[in-house]
Amino acid sequence: MITGRTALGLALVLAGPAFAQAPASDRFITVSSTTSTTDSGLFTHLLPLFKAKTGIEVRVVSQGTGQALDTGRRGDADVVFVHARAQELKFVEDGFGVERKPVMYNDFVLIGPKADPAGIKGGKDIVAALKAVQARGSLFISRGDKSGTHAAELTLWKAAEIDLEKVKGPWYREIGQGMGAALNMASAQNGYVLSDRATWLNFRNRGDLDIVVEGDRRLFNQYGVILVNPAKHPHVKKAEGQAFIDWLVSTEGQKAISDYRINGASLFFPNATQPGA
Amino acid sequence: MDALGAMQAAIGLMVSFDPQFLQIVGLSLRVTLSAVLLAALIGLPLGAWLALSRFRGRSALIVLINGLMGLPPVVAGLFVFLLLSRSGPLGPLGLLFTPTAMVIAQTILVLPIVIALTRSTLDDLWQEYREHLTSLGLTGWRAVPTLLWDGRFALATGLLAGFGRASAEVGAVLIVGGNIANYTRTMTTTIALETSKGDLPLALGLGLVLMALTLAINAAGYAASRIGARFAG
Numbered sequence: 001m002i003t004g005r006t007a008l009g010l011a012l013v014l015a016g017p018a019f020a021q022a023p024a025s026d027r028f029i030t031v032s033s034t035t036s037t038t039d040s041g042l043f044t045h046l047l048p049l050f051k052a053k054t055g056i057e058v059r060v061v062s063q064g065t066g067q068a069l070d071t072g073r074r075g076d077a078d079v080v081f082v083h084a085r086a087q088e089l090k091f092v093e094d095g096f097g098v099e100r101k102p103v104m105y106n107d108f109v110l111i112g113p114k115a116d117p118a119g120i121k122g123g124k125d126i127v128a129a130l131k132a133v134q135a136r137g138s139l140f141i142s143r144g145d146k147s148g149t150h151a152a153e154l155t156l157w158k159a160a161e162i163d164l165e166k167v168k169g170p171w172y173r174e175i176g177q178g179m180g181a182a183l184n185m186a187s188a189q190n191g192y193v194l195s196d197r198a199t200w201l202n203f204r205n206r207g208d209l210d211i212v213v214e215g216d217r218r219l220f221n222q223y224g225v226i227l228v229n230p231a232k233h234p235h236v237k238k239a240e241g242q243a244f245i246d247w248l249v250s251t252e253g254q255k256a257i258s259d260y261r262i263n264g265a266s267l268f269f270p271n272a273t274q275p276g277a
Numbered sequence: 278m279d280a281l282g283a284m285q286a287a288i289g290l291m292v293s294f295d296p297q298f299l300q301i302v303g304l305s306l307r308v309t310l311s312a313v314l315l316a317a318l319i320g321l322p323l324g325a326w327l328a329l330s331r332f333r334g335r336s337a338l339i340v341l342i343n344g345l346m347g348l349p350p351v352v353a354g355l356f357v358f359l360l361l362s363r364s365g366p367l368g369p370l371g372l373l374f375t376p377t378a379m380v381i382a383q384t385i386l387v388l389p390i391v392i393a394l395t396r397s398t399l400d401d402l403w404q405e406y407r408e409h410l411t412s413l414g415l416t417g418w419r420a421v422p423t424l425l426w427d428g429r430f431a432l433a434t435g436l437l438a439g440f441g442r443a444s445a446e447v448g449a450v451l452i453v454g455g456n457i458a459n460y461t462r463t464m465t466t467t468i469a470l471e472t473s474k475g476d477l478p479l480a481l482g483l484g485l486v487l488m489a490l491t492l493a494i495n496a497a498g499y500a501a502s503r504i505g506a507r508f509a510g
Contacts, residue, residue, distance in 0.1 A: 030374055030455075030457075035473070038470075039470075039473060043458075044458070059455075059457040059460055059461075060457060061374055061456070061457060062456070074363055074364040075362075075363030076362055076363050076364075076373050178473050180474050180475060183475060187475070202474065203475040204477070205475030205476070235363065235369075235371065
């Protein structure tokens with residue numbers, strides 16, 4: 001058996017790198033963001049550019065928007081980068097964030113099986129499409145995780161004047177997981193699902209799925225970025241966090257966002273300068 | 278499911294020596310082995326103490342520790358998360374979303390296994406050799422090194438079981454590590470991420486690599502104990 005002393009030595013040797021892995025400099029920030037920005041590959045494209053320019057490492061924890069804001073509220077992130085405007089404004093209003101800045105948008109698309117049991121393929125009216133899905137009782141996969149996409153989905157059901165609490169049945173499945181998991185389930189069970197376009201374009205396990213409704217203005221999806229309030233959480237890395245935000249909304253950062261393409265298609269559209277975004 | 282694609286992905290990963298992949302494998306091994314060693318440092322003495330002492334409530338404590346072997350990783354993760362969060366009692370240390378947090382969570386998962394197996398192994402040995410050891414003047418704490426040495430093969434199996442539990446789990450490291458690229462991303466959280474991206478062949482390929490590593494470590498442990506047994510007679 002390992003004796004106490006050698007075990008201690010071994011533990012230190014092995015644990016050493018794990019503990020020492022915090023980089024020599026303190027130049028890193030933690031950003032809580034959404035699954036869509038990570039699953040779509042956007043951060044893999046953006047972060048090396050930012051690091052090359054400033055030397056600041058960005059550590060991204062990707063969660064649903066609700067959870068990402070909560071991570072900021074607890075002070076476990078320096079910056080939150082999410083997509084649910086109303087919740088973001090409330091976050092700032094409640095004193096957890098300094099200021100919300102619009103960064104970019106993409107759009108949601110309704111994904112469904114090619115067989116299209118609800119008969120809505122090719123439509124441009126998301127509200128009519130949801131009404132048809134509910135009327136036919138076609139399978140619909142909901143994120144059910146308080147993410148930005150989930151919030152958008154609930155807003156759309158409301159716009160369709162459908163009271164989910166009353167009509168929920170086996171056709172409506174809340175899975176409480178991320179975008180990728182929801183797409184995987186829709187793919188396995190041939191259901192309809194609301195997805196952000198970026199995650200869909202980057203998704204590999206499509207099976208029999210395709211876009212059935214797109215282009216409705218109500219499917220617009222705005223992203224915002226907020227510095228967690230140092231007045232609430234004094235350890236927040238104000239300078240580094242602000243540098244990241246400033247870079248995202250700068251001409252250079254905005255260009256980097258629009259340069260991210262998959263098969264020639266842009267995934268996110270920068271709009272930091274658009275009033276009211 | 279594309280089994281061929283998974284095999285290709287697994288072999289591709291292993292022969293490519295992709296630095297990012299090696300970093301993920303390295304972090305997984307470092308975190309898990311650190312957790313097992315920490316658990317051994319704490320659990321072996323505690324298990325020995327539990328085997329040799331008699332006090333009120335000992336049975337209840339043994340049942341509790343045996344029960345904790347079934348602690349769901351996600352619960353251990355949540356507990357450590359609340360402890361280390363900036364809004365939690367250990368928040369000022371700033372340990373959440375670091376490899377250290379992952380080591381702590383996995384240590385909590387492995388510890389009950391080490392304590393329980395040490396306790397039961399030494400309990401049996403103590404019953405068997407009590408008179409012999411006592412006649413040599415080895416009682417109480419002084420008997421522990423001899424008992425640990427005699428039980429080393431059973432204890433090594435216990436540590437390997439702990440290693441298996443830690444290396445296989447995803448719930449705890451995901452919550453306290455945050456699956457940050459190049460920093461807290463392990464084999465299991467990468468598999469979860471690639472699954473959510475729908476890249477199932479790559480996810481399964483990673484799974485095959487993880488299983489190969491686990492097998493290799495168990496084989497090494499087994500070989501070491503066989504060689505040890507030969508020399509020890």
